[in-house]
Amino acid sequence: MDRYKPRAPMAWPMDRESPDNGWRPPLGQAVISADDHLIEPPHLWRDNMPAKWRDSAPQNWYDEAGYHLEVDGRSFDTPGLNSHLVEGRPGMADQAQRLIDMDIEGVDIGFVFPQKALGLFSIEDKQKMVAAYDVYNEYLADWCTYDNDRLFGIGVLPTIFEPEATRDYIEKLKAWGFKAMEIPSYPVDVRYNSSKMAPMWDAIEESGIALSFHIGENLITGGSGALGTFLLSQFQSFRKLWGLLAFSGTFERHPELKVIFTEGGIGWVPTALFDADRLYREFESEMRPQLAELPSYYWWQNCYSTFMDDPTGIREIDQIGADHAMWTFDYPHPESTLGESRRILKEIYDVMPEADASMIAGGTAAKVWKIEDVAARVATKREARDELAVAGGD
16 A cells, blocks of 8 residues: 555646646647547537538537537436536637647647537438538637647548548548548447448548547446446557457558557557567467568557556557657546646656657657647747746746
């Protein structure tokens, strides 16, 4: 029990303070969060869906119990939890307030995921589902224009049920200005290792846009301890998905495909790579397909993972690759680094070479999403603001 280190409870995001501890990144370094979130505005789909689906559109609204989403009669509320506690910080919707929070936390650029919109994959009418994602993606693209240098949306690619349509939909995402996209990690009735998915993987690789997976699907809500059990399992949830894409040859057939496993930490990576290689060698004669390389090879060829505060992963960074790890703010969730970002970033810089820490803090994200020029520009502007603030203080 001497190893147990209790901490004071964390405040909910809407009440959490964000002190500036004075830490700053090296000159020229932009801090990039690879995983932030926004809340979809009330009645987004009711007000914007094509007329033929307006009456059956997904319903999202806000009341005293927080934010709600209902899709085809199914509620996506977490039983017993007032979502305002999780989603109530003003910057969840307000870009100006978000940028203030980012400045205090030392975050220059944020890549923004939806909060509830992945629930739209449950829509039975797949044409309506695609139309609903059109509404969301167009809204997200417009939302990010508030500051195109600091807010980057991660568009949703809704073609997992129609892989042949992927290439055309990616062109729509590009036209909206997206540099990042995602698909669900564990969709119902879709097998990513099926030969039917080949057109999707081909189109994603051809696009040159990195593909994100995010935790948080298939919420466990029943029984004592369900919330804690769900959260604990989610934050180490990517061994199965990475293994599927590696063992199925998906990575081998698509060497230029870049995949980011988001919010599952980085501590899972070393043991997953070791176990996958060992198991492949032990069962090699029975493996189908036969791979040209051991599974771990495809981590280094194709894969990246994000984390918020992962001391175990940082200790094993040589087994993960500083150039394959991305830090995230996860704004503004309870598990986010809100109120602690500068402390955590300073600790990363304190325990490894500056070049490695800078890759983790933003360099890798800038390279993967091809925004190196933007990142340099944002860092220069922030440094100029800091100099003015110091001069004003003097």
